Amino acid sequence: MSTHSTAGRKPAASSDNAGTEAAARVADVLLLFTGGPRYLGVSAISRELGLAKAVVHRILQSLVSREMLATDPGVAGYRLGPAAVALGASALRRFDARTVATPVLRRLRDETSETTTLSGLVGDERVYLDQFESPREIKMTVDIGRRFPLHAGSSGKVILAFLPEERQAAVLGRELPALTEKTITAADDLRTVLAETAREGVAVSLGERQPGAGSVAAPLFGPDGEIHGSISVCGPEYRFTPEVVGRYRVLVRDAAEEIRHSWAWLRDSGDSAGR
Structure with missing residues (x-):
């Protein structure tokens, strides 16, 4: 029987914890660059x-050194590097909802002449995954890949309205910062709005996330029945009159349902092909 000295060695658990903490720090640093x-x-x-x-x-x-970040001559600070960009592009290509949403969002853009967007749920925030820009000279555009809180804007509120009760309560239990003077920051007021959103299956925002911007959004459910994101029509607030908003409510809700059915069909077809 052989013996091995353990002098100077850290317990395995301590080593694992240290490695986990280091990895978390690296991830936290990278995530700062997305929002x-x-x-x-x-x-x-x-x-x-x-x-x-x-x-x-x-x-x-x-x-x-791994090209996840980069620097530019004459500019102070760091930015995302080519490896991070490639990683993000790869993730987008593998996001099934983005594949099936593309023709629907393009058609919705043509029907409304406003920008249409796709957002994904990431942790307790949302990220714009895609957009189809309005052909109009005055229009709204979004920053793909940028994170936003769920309580501000129609795309976030409609996701928050359909989150499991525990997750929704956790979000509402935190500070709700004001992004504009119209952002709903009182948890009780927001609960009332979310309950109405859940009943109607659509959310509306008039200047809540960005001053002068209007939007109408519907939830995007995956084949598993869980909320995965949202789609929206967005543009200058002055064009979002009550009549126009009423029309967009129907169009966006129908578009989200079409994407859900197509996504489920795509998943089912993929599962069948692999059997």
């Missing part, structure tokens, strides 16, 4: 995450 300014510096990241500047600097250098 904030294009360029971020060591000091800003350190303040946001509560990490020492030396730790942040090491993480950034590691990410730069």
Whole structure:
């Protein structure tokens, strides 16, 4: 029987915990770049995450070496690099809902002459995954890949309205920051709006997330019956009159249902092909 000295070694559990914590820090740093300014510096990241500047600097250098982040001459700070862009593009290609939503959203754009969007649920936030821009000279466009809170805007509210009760309560239990003067920040008021949204299957926003912007959104359910995201029609608020909003409610709701059926069919066809 052989013996091995354990002197100087950390318990396996401690080593695993340290590795998990390090990985979480790297992920947190990367995630900051999806919802904030294009360029971020060591000091800003350190303040946001509560990490020492030396730790942040090491993480950034590691990410730069793997092309997940990059720097530009004459510009202070770091930005997402080509490897991160490639990773995001790969994820988008594999998002089935985006595939089946494309023709529906393009047709909805043509029917309304307004920009149409697809949002996905990511944690307790949402991210714009795709858009089809309005042909009009004055129009609204969105930032693909940028994260937004669920309580502000129609695309977020309609997702929040259909989240499981525990997850919805967790979101409403946190601070609800005002993105504009019209953002609903009182949890009780928002609960009332969400209950109405759940009954009607559609949400409306007039300047709640972005000043001067109007939107109508419907929930996007996956083949598993769970809420996965939302679709919307959006444009300048002055064009979203009560009559127009009433028309868009029907169009967006029908479009979301069409995407859901197509998504389910695509999944079922894929499962059958693999059997």
